[in-house]
Amino acid sequence: MFPPKSDIAAMPDFKDGIANWNSFGIGSMMENMSKYRPADIESKWQEKWLKESVYEPDLDGAARPFYNLMMFPYPSAEGLHVGNMYAFTGADIYGRKKRMEGFDVFEPIGLDGFGIHSENYAMKIGVHPVDQAKRSEEHFYEQLQMIGNGFAWNERLETYKPEYYHWTQWLFVQMWKHGLAYRKRQSVNWCPKDQTVLSDEQVENGKCERCGTVVVKKELEQWSFRITKYADRLLDNLEKLDWSERVKVAQRNWIGRSEGAEIRFEVAGSNAPATITVFTTRPDTLFGATYLVLAPEHELIADRQFAIANRDEVEKYAAEAKSKNNEERSEEGREKTGVELKGVTAINPATNEEIPIWVADYVLGSYGTGAIMAVPAHDERDFEFAKKFGLPMRQVIVSGGDDAVLPFIGTGALMDSGKFDGMDSEAAKKEITKFVHGEMKMQYRLRDWLISRQRYWGPPIPMIFCEQCAKAGKGEQPEMSGWYAVPEKDLPVLLPYVENFRPTGSGVSPLASDKDFYEAACPACGASARRETDVSDTFLDSAWYYLRYLDPKNASAAVNDPRVKRWLPAALYTGGAEHSVLHLLYVRFVALALTDWGILAFPDGEPFPKFRAHGLIIKDGAKMSKSKGNVINPDEYIRNFGADTLRMYLMFLAPFEQGGDFRDAGVLGIERFLKRVWNMGEGFAAPGTGARSAGALLHRTIKKVADDIDNLHYNTAISALMILLNGLEEQQAVAREDFEIFLKLLAPFAPHITEEIWREMFGRTTSIHREPWPIYDPKLLTEETITLVLQVNGKVRGTISLPSTLTEEEAKTAALADEGVKRALGGATPKKIIYVEKKLVNIVV
RNA sequence: GCCCGGGUGGCGGAAUGGCAGACGCGAAGGACUCAAAAUCCUUUGUUCGCAAGAACGUGUGGGUUCGACUCCCACCCCGGGCACCA
Numbered sequence: 056m057f058p059p060k061s062d063i064a065a066m067p068d069f070k071d072g073i074a075n076w077n078s079f080g081i082g083s084m085m086e087n088m089s090k091y092r093p094a095d096i097e098s099k100w101q102e103k104w105l106k107e108s109v110y111e112p113d114l115d116g117a118a119r120p121f122y123n124l125m126m127f128p129y130p131s132a133e134g135l136h137v138g139n140m141y142a143f144t145g146a147d148i149y150g151r152k153k154r155m156e157g158f159d160v161f162e163p164i165g166l167d168g169f170g171i172h173s174e175n176y177a178m179k180i181g182v183h184p185v186d187q188a189k190r191s192e193e194h195f196y197e198q199l200q201m202i203g204n205g206f207a208w209n210e211r212l213e214t215y216k217p218e219y220y221h222w223t224q225w226l227f228v229q230m231w232k233h234g235l236a237y238r239k240r241q242s243v244n245w246c247p248k249d250q251t252v253l254s255d256e257q258v259e260n261g262k263c264e265r266c267g268t269v270v271v272k273k274e275l276e277q278w279s280f281r282i283t284k285y286a287d288r289l290l291d292n293l294e295k296l297d298w299s300e301r302v303k304v305a306q307r308n309w310i311g312r313s314e315g316a317e318i319r320f321e322v323a324g325s326n327a328p329a330t331i332t333v334f335t336t337r338p339d340t341l342f343g344a345t346y347l348v349l350a351p352e353h354e355l356i357a358d359r360q361f362a363i364a365n366r367d368e369v370e371k372y373a374a375e376a377k378s379k380n381n382e383e384r385s386e387e388g389r390e391k392t393g394v395e396l397k398g399v400t401a402i403n404p405a406t407n408e409e410i411p412i413w414v415a416d417y418v419l420g421s422y423g424t425g426a427i428m429a430v431p432a433h434d435e436r437d438f439e440f441a442k443k444f445g446l447p448m449r450q451v452i453v454s455g456g457d458d459a460v461l462p463f464i465g466t467g468a469l470m471d472s473g474k475f476d477g478m479d480s481e482a483a484k485k486e487i488t489k490f491v492h493g494e495m496k497m498q499y500r501l502r503d504w505l506i507s508r509q510r511y512w513g514p515p516i517p518m519i520f521c522e523q524c525a526k527a528g529k530g531e532q533p534e535m536s537g538w539y540a541v542p543e544k545d546l547p548v549l550l551p552y553v554e555n556f557r558p559t560g561s562g563v564s565p566l567a568s569d570k571d572f573y574e575a576a577c578p579a580c581g582a583s584a585r586r587e588t589d590v591s592d593t594f595l596d597s598a599w600y601y602l603r604y605l606d607p608k609n610a611s612a613a614v615n616d617p618r619v620k621r622w623l624p625a626a627l628y629t630g631g632a633e634h635s636v637l638h639l640l641y642v643r644f645v646a647l648a649l650t651d652w653g654i655l656a657f658p659d660g661e662p663f664p665k666f667r668a669h670g671l672i673i674k675d676g677a678k679m680s681k682s683k684g685n686v687i688n689p690d691e692y693i694r695n696f697g698a699d700t701l702r703m704y705l706m707f708l709a710p711f712e713q714g715g716d717f718r719d720a721g722v723l724g725i726e727r728f729l730k731r732v733w734n735m736g737e738g739f740a741a742p743g744t745g746a747r748s749a750g751a752l753l754h755r756t757i758k759k760v761a762d763d764i765d766n767l768h769y770n771t772a773i774s775a776l777m778i779l780l781n782g783l784e785e786q787q788a789v790a791r792e793d794f795e796i797f798l799k800l801l802a803p804f805a806p807h808i809t810e811e812i813w814r815e816m817f818g819r820t821t822s823i824h825r826e827p828w829p830i831y832d833p834k835l836l837t838e839e840t841i842t843l844v845l846q847v848n849g850k851v852r853g854t855i856s857l858p859s860t861l862t863e864e865e866a867k868t869a870a871l872a873d874e875g876v877k878r879a880l881g882g883a884t885p886k887k888i889i890y891v892e893k894k895l896v897n898i899v900v
Numbered sequence: 901g902c903c904c905g906g907g908u909g910g911c912g913g914a915a916u917g918g919c920a921g922a923c924g925c926g927a928a929g930g931a932c933u934c935a936a937a938a939u940c941c942u943u944u945g946u947u948c949g950c951a952a953g954a955a956c957g958u959g960u961g962g963g964u965u966c967g968a969c970u971c972c973c974a975c976c977c978c979g980g981g982c983a984c985c986a
Contacts, residue, residue, distance in 0.1 A: 300904070300905085301980075301981075303904095304905095304981070304982095305981050305982085307903090307982095308904095308982045311985065315986080333986085334985095335986060336985095337986080348986090391984080415984095416984090417984045418985095418986075419984075419985065419986090421985090422985045423986070427986050428986085430986090435901090436984050439984090499985090500982085500983095500985055632980085632981095707913095707923085708912065709912065709913065715912070716911090716912065718912070720911090720925055721912065724923090724924045724925055727939090728924085770912090770913070770914085770923085770924095771913095771922085771923080773924090774913090774914075774922065774923035774924075775923085776923095777923055778923070781923090842919085844918070845919095846918080846966085849918090849965090849966060849968095851918095854919065887966065889966050891918055891967095895918050895919085897918080897966055897967060899966045899967090
């Protein structure tokens with residue numbers, strides 16, 4: 056593992072310091088010296104900060120609010136992960152600097168404790184989720200206390216507390232009232248292991264995002280939110296957001312907007328009149344459409360009125376295709392299959408030709424209209440299909456150059472397209488659509504947010520179904536007769552403590568067997584009715600928590616709160632990129648909806664104008680996981696090295712947005728650095744020395760550290776601090792003022808040791824974390840002498856030190872006089888001399 | 901396949917047109933010590949050379965430039981996102 060650190064925590068009475076003393080010191084002070092023992096000072100300051108409310112801003116009166124928000128953890132498993140600590144530390148450093156710059160920094164923390172993740176863990180260790188939540192809460196907060204973040208503890212929240220989920224349920228009710236929540240029987244993702252449905256976003260490569268089990272399709276009646284209604288705004292707003300690019304790209308891909316046309320094809324040969332509407336992004340290729348393909352789910356296939364001569368064969372194919380899950384259906388390189396619908400044909404509206412209609416599972420029922428026009432000459436999939444079944448191909452686009460090879464996917468000029476021949480394909484899209492009375496239309500990859508879960512550990516969905524009203528066709532929403540939201544005065548619908556909380560697998564929640572829970576009176580007619588027994592997705596809990604932090608004491612104003620105006624939109628949001636299309640999409644959707652309802656008023660409806668995704672901490676080149684046994688427990692390192700050392704080590708590994716590989720050996724370097732800081736602090740226990748300031752080095756460091764923190768380049772900021780300490784140690788004597796500036800620069804990274812030196816060694820009475828951030832003097836950034844690089848034909852042949860006041864002429868003269876340069880020139884005459892101000896002279900021969 | 905990152909010593913990384921390898925780890929040698937640990941000092945890209953110094957060197961191949969890790973073109977490899985989405 057790592058070397059034993061017997062010299063720190065394990066020796067409480069060790070008290071000489073001699074062994075630690077280095078060249079910097081004053082011998083006579085030795086008996087007063089103490090060793091750097093993080094265990095002694097860290098918990099002391101954590102308690103003191105709490106008592107002094109160092110990190111509690113005035114939520115109602117702060118003059119310069121800075122909401123420093125970070126994604127809250129979901130407690131489960133063995134406790135805080137080193138990855139959590141990495142994320143929190145990186146966000147905290149930014150916030151600490153802002154606080155020193157005079158901002159009222161609000162850095163809240165809480166627990167996203169509802170959900171499958173926490174419930175599964177409780178089941179695994181055989182504890183009831185309610186009881187496990189209490190334990191996790193205690194353990195997590197204890198660990199979170201130890202990492203030394205400037206958390207505003209007073210405002211902490213837990214999503215599983217009734218005073219919290221009261222408002223999660225309220226949010227559901229609002230969705231319902233505004234027509235954004237609906238219940239529908241549909242083919243949904245079902246995780247056989249977690250025994251619940253999942254949203255599209257929770258399925259990764261056909262597997263459950265939580266447990267990795269292959270997801271299957273099930274026909275179930277489920278609750279969804281109409282996030283698709285917001286697809287355009289979710290996409291368009293991305294342009295205005297200052298977010299990590301990779302997250303924006305992921306959201307763009309996920310929303311997947313494409314512009315195309317819907318075109319109607321009349322059907323011939325059927326006894327009843329029928330049309331098939333297709334969606335295409337290439338209406339310009341309509342003249343090349345030689346057949347149509349319906350998805351197995353297409354409504355015409357189930358329509359018995361529709362005269363398909365080989366109906367049995369077609370239905371059999373469709374049924375088989377539907378039984379396959381997405382993964383099987385789209386397995387890469389899979390051969391195309393399909394069946395022709397005999398006895399019916401479609402009429403290409405551009406050519407008036409009769410073309411065959413097929414059913415094939417390469418067309419998805421859930422996208423577009425569930426039907427396509429196939430243009431085998433200009434689409435790879437259609438090409439493959441046409442080749443296999445011997446269907447005709449017709450090229451209708453030519454590019455300028457080599458276009459002999461089909462399929463040709465690109466754009467170009469039209470051919471064999473009647474009066475459109477020669478037209479540019481881009482222009483032809485609109486023209487041909489118009490010509491056949493089609494309609495330009497957007498299509499989205501995004502699906503509605505499936506919100507219900509057949510599990511116990513979540514907020515019960517606050518809906519009631521009344522059989523009486525349903526029969527009478529009454530209800531709160533059109534086409535949803537019988538359904539009523541729980542009246543707001545009756546919220547929250549409490550999650551009962553049931554002994555049998557395990558998922559049933561029958562498509563309903565364990566709450567469905569709790570009569571006391573589900574029996575309710577109809578809010579409309581008073582008849583005996585039945586409560587919804589599913590709970591909502593965990594991601595609904597976390598879709599509004601940033602609002603809740605602003606008022607944990609007064610639940611009645613949790614969402615519509617005057618503080619919201621002061622603190623939101625958040626100044627900075629930090630979290631993992633793995634939530635690109637989960638949390639980060641949902642949270643935006645909910646904010647947009649709240650904006651439309653007049654509850655929020657953020658510009659563009661966006662709560663987080665600035666978001667930064669941090670990197671991933673891996674271990675020895677591999678992702679940490681319990682099965683690999685390479686999970687780093689931060690507690691152990693904090694116990695052995697201190698939180699300051701671990702914080703700095705994690706930040707020193709690599710740029711914060713990149714992540715890093717955790718290697719035990721590296722921790723020692725930071726530990727040495729902090730010991731040297733400590734020792735230098737001890738050296739100042741005596742009155743100040745009146746030594747000269749480190750000047751340019753100091754001021755360059757102030758600038759560098761400030762810039763690096765702003766850019767989240769903590770690794771290079773730490774490097775700059777090391778260089779400054781090295782420089783100070785080389786001096787005969789160090790000015791106390793310099794060292795104090797150094798301490799302030801170090802404070803965001805190592806909050807405990809800097810506070811200890813500041814207050815205990817230097818006798819200050821207020822926290823270093825409330826000190827003003829150092830300002831550099833631009834005049835002091837440059838050294839008195841500069842190093843001029845001398846090149847001949849671009850190769851370095853020497854360097855010389857010159858006063859920084861030097862002129863171009865002086866530089867060139869000095870360069871030509873240099874021995875190394877003369878040797879390299881070998882008597883040749885310079886053709887050209889390039890001078891880069893105060894940096895370099897390059898002599899070209 | 902498309903879209904984002906990225907490829908630099910033994911290792912993590914630094915430098916975004918101007919001394920490649922900052923800072924740290926590791927390693928080697930030395931000081932202190934009975935000894936070890938800790939600490940401090942020195943060295944540490946590769947090759948040739950006693951040295952002064954020289955040549956080579958940032959995934960590969962070209963190009964632009966006085967000068968390229970950095971910019972341009974083509975390609976290879978690694979990580980991530982999307983993917984039969986018409």
